[in-house]
Amino acid sequence: MGRPDEAGAPEETSAPEPGKGPRGRPVSRRALIRSTVGALAGVPLVGGLAAGDGLRRPPGRHLRRPKASSDDEIVLGISAAFSGPSRALGTELYRGSMAYFSHLNENGGVNGRRLSLKLLDDGYQPDPCVANTIELMRDDSVFLLFNYVGTPTVTRALPVLKKFRDQQVYLFFPFTGAEPQREPPYGEFAFNLRASYRQETAGLVDNFLAIGRRRVAVFYQNDAYGRSGWAGVREALAAHGETIVGEATYTRGTQFDSSMRRQVEVLERRSPDAIICIGAYAACAAFARDAEELGLHVPVANVSFVGSENLLALMSEERRDAGSHTRWLVNSQVVPSYADTSLPAVREYHELMARFDPPPPTPDQVSRIVEGEEYETVPQSFVSLEGFLNAKLIAEIIRRMGDDPRRSRIEDAVFQVRDYDLGVGERVRFGPGRRQGLQRVYYTFPEDGRFVPLDDWGARFGA
Amino acid sequence: MSAKRKDELRVRKLFRKTRFGSAALFGLVVLSISVLSIRTVSRELRDEYVGNSESIAKNIADSSVDILLNRNLATLQSLIDQFVQIQSIRYIYITSDEGEFLAHTFVPGIPDQILESDPSVNEPVERSIPGLGDFVEVGSPILSGVAGNVHVGMDLELLGLKIQRAVGQQVYLLCIILVVGVLATLWLVRLASRPLAQLLGYTTVLAHSRQRGTTPHDPILGRDDEIGDMARLMHFAAVGDPGGDESE
Numbered sequence: 170m171g172r173p174d175e176a177g178a179p180e181e182t183s184a185p186e187p188g189k190g191p192r193g194r195p196v197s198r199r200a201l202i203r204s205t206v207g208a209l210a211g212v213p214l215v216g217g218l219a220a221g222d223g224l225r226r227p228p229g230r231h232l233r234r235p236k237a238s239s240d241d242e243i244v245l246g247i248s249a250a251f252s253g254p255s256r257a258l259g260t261e262l263y264r265g266s267m268a269y270f271s272h273l274n275e276n277g278g279v280n281g282r283r284l285s286l287k288l289l290d291d292g293y294q295p296d297p298c299v300a301n302t303i304e305l306m307r308d309d310s311v312f313l314l315f316n317y318v319g320t321p322t323v324t325r326a327l328p329v330l331k332k333f334r335d336q337q338v339y340l341f342f343p344f345t346g347a348e349p350q351r352e353p354p355y356g357e358f359a360f361n362l363r364a365s366y367r368q369e370t371a372g373l374v375d376n377f378l379a380i381g382r383r384r385v386a387v388f389y390q391n392d393a394y395g396r397s398g399w400a401g402v403r404e405a406l407a408a409h410g411e412t413i414v415g416e417a418t419y420t421r422g423t424q425f426d427s428s429m430r431r432q433v434e435v436l437e438r439r440s441p442d443a444i445i446c447i448g449a450y451a452a453c454a455a456f457a458r459d460a461e462e463l464g465l466h467v468p469v470a471n472v473s474f475v476g477s478e479n480l481l482a483l484m485s486e487e488r489r490d491a492g493s494h495t496r497w498l499v500n501s502q503v504v505p506s507y508a509d510t511s512l513p514a515v516r517e518y519h520e521l522m523a524r525f526d527p528p529p530p531t532p533d534q535v536s537r538i539v540e541g542e543e544y545e546t547v548p549q550s551f552v553s554l555e556g557f558l559n560a561k562l563i564a565e566i567i568r569r570m571g572d573d574p575r576r577s578r579i580e581d582a583v584f585q586v587r588d589y590d591l592g593v594g595e596r597v598r599f600g601p602g603r604r605q606g607l608q609r610v611y612y613t614f615p616e617d618g619r620f621v622p623l624d625d626w627g628a629r630f631g632a
Numbered sequence: 633m634s635a636k637r638k639d640e641l642r643v644r645k646l647f648r649k650t651r652f653g654s655a656a657l658f659g660l661v662v663l664s665i666s667v668l669s670i671r672t673v674s675r676e677l678r679d680e681y682v683g684n685s686e687s688i689a690k691n692i693a694d695s696s697v698d699i700l701l702n703r704n705l706a707t708l709q710s711l712i713d714q715f716v717q718i719q720s721i722r723y724i725y726i727t728s729d730e731g732e733f734l735a736h737t738f739v740p741g742i743p744d745q746i747l748e749s750d751p752s753v754n755e756p757v758e759r760s761i762p763g764l765g766d767f768v769e770v771g772s773p774i775l776s777g778v779a780g781n782v783h784v785g786m787d788l789e790l791l792g793l794k795i796q797r798a799v800g801q802q803v804y805l806l807c808i809i810l811v812v813g814v815l816a817t818l819w820l821v822r823l824a825s826r827p828l829a830q831l832l833g834y835t836t837v838l839a840h841s842r843q844r845g846t847t848p849h850d851p852i853l854g855r856d857d858e859i860g861d862m863a864r865l866m867h868f869a870a871v872g873d874p875g876g877d878e879s880e
Binding site for chain 1: 702704705707709710713737738740741
């Protein structure tokens with residue numbers, strides 16, 4: 170078993186003494202943390218600790234090919250959006266997970282094994298995700314798939330899992346609430362932590378109808394993700410004897426500077442009382458901006474995938490009247506507010522995010538990221554909190570496999586999690602017919618530059 | 633203008649109709665082949681286009697049954713998103729047996745013309761949708777229509793471009809053949825008219841010589857073809873012995 174401070178050392182280099190570099194020089198605390206974070210992402214460290222000169226990374230799609238399953242390492246494979254208009258989602262989810270894994274590895278890993286990540290970028294596009302998944306499935310060292318981002322990507326990757334079912338590689342905690350990974354024929358290959366879009370949209374519909382806003386329209390990304398949310402809204406309205414009064418769509422990958430006026434006009438003709446958006450932050454921010462500017466003053470709700478902080482940041486960019494543009498926003502979340510420090514997991518999240526401040530993946534780590542494509546990290550967010558909780562739970566599941574973690578034992582280990590306290594005020598429970606750990610949905614609205622819990626819908630959005 | 637030049641022109645006048653007739657004939661051949669080709673290519677490409685659309689619609693319909701019955705609309709959307717990447721397909725929509733739109737590829741929304749159409753009609757129909765373009769739409773029932781219908785819209789503008797390209801290539805080839813044919817005819821006519829012009833020139837010179845009492849000698853008399861025979865005959869008629877070497 171390797172100690173955390175040795176984690177990034179090249180195979181042929183003898184391990185230095187704890188707290189010292191290969192040449193015996195003292196290691197700074199910052200360098201130690203950076204080396205741990207780097208090692209988690211599979212970064213080889215070539216004499217960097219002693220010199221304190223950071224990480225040197227060889228070129229390539231990933232930093233190094235993780236060695237085959239070993240006694241000291243468990244590799245988790247990730248295909249997510251680390252480039253393109255939705256890169257904030259993949260990046261923040263990764264950062265949240267890294268905060269926990271860094272802490273874990275620093276304290277000896279799980280049953281003596283450190284957890285490392287093999288990162289591949291799909292840019293939130295289905296075809297690269299399929300190719301990445303095949304690559305990960307063919308890599309014997311990848312123990313399981315983790316933290317995938319998006320419905321159109323995951324939906325297309327699921328058949329790959331079925332094709333390679335003999336290898337018993339499961340997908341854990343994808344960042345999507347869609348149904349395909351929760352239902353036959355692919356549900357048996359995935360485990361979810363978060364509540365589903367069906368639950369999120371049902372909650373939004375119920376709350377809108379409760380305050381008299383019965384004419385609900387949908388603005389959605391025209392792909393599997395959008396359709397999943399659309400189906401959730403349709404189903405929730407049908408339970409109340411209502412139908413969707415209007416719908417407008419946009420193309421995946423639409424940027425914030427695109428016009429959404431045609432979409433607003435399409436919906437405006439239907440005179441909605443409320444609009445539920447199923448999209449990514451750039452397009453949803455553009456839609457909310459144009460709706461406000463065209464005078465469509467009705468609540469605009471977003472589901473958790475939107476990335477609330479990134480949405481708010483875009484809408485507030487270079488605007489002195491940001492409050493007026495965001496006053497109709499309401500976002501559903503699948504994790505509690507990161508401001509709620511009464512929850513143990515949130516306190517731990519704050520502490521570890523502040524301590525490790527995981528950097529976003531670099532072009533060396535993920536080939537599609539272009540040099541110069543800067544990303545400004547978000548100190549705390551719902552997305553990184555979800556990544557943090559995902560990491561915490563996967564570590565617990567691996568811990569339950571004891572000294573002999575094998576793919577064939579993963580499912581049994583998950584089903585042992587029946588009443589686990591993750592520290593978010595809701596117990597996690599899995600079982601043969603229950604492949605989703607958490608059920609609760611939270612509602613938030615923007616106030617003073619952040620999303621805070623919404624308790625009184627009538628007072629804020631009463632018709 | 634010299635007398636010789638005038639004579640040549642007179643000879644060319646003789647072949648003017650031949651030249652014009654040859655060019656007209658070639659033009660007619662090219663035109664008729666082009667029209668026939670345009671009609672054939674258009675019909676075949678269009679039939680192939682509609683046939684492909686019907687196959688795609690049927691393929692989606694067959695693949696959709698289980699997905700629809702499992703109410704898995706995200707997977708259904710994912711399925712049609714893959715098909716719409718085919719270049720000529722511009723839109724796909726799937727309706728339930730009650731006509732509700734369950735999945736589609738329209739942005740920013742479903743056009744009114746589609747909303748107002750009867751989704752149970754699966755015969756090929758041409759649509760002109762403002763802002764989107766012209767399409768030929770074909771449909772296919774899902775589970776004989778009891779589970780719904782799939783409709784696929786193929787881009788007619790793209791079909792038009794394909795037809796233009798295919799026909800354009802054929803017409804281009806025929807035009808080259810036309811130009812080469814006409815040029816070859818002109819060359820052949822010119823080849824045939826040159827000895828006649830020489831004969832005409834010689835006859836004129838012979839007539840002027842007789843007036844002056846001289847006897848011209850011309851290389852044309854040595855030709856061993858019909859022109860030479862005619863020249864010798866004319867010389868004999870005017871002078872007597874063509875081989876004679878009369879001089880003043």
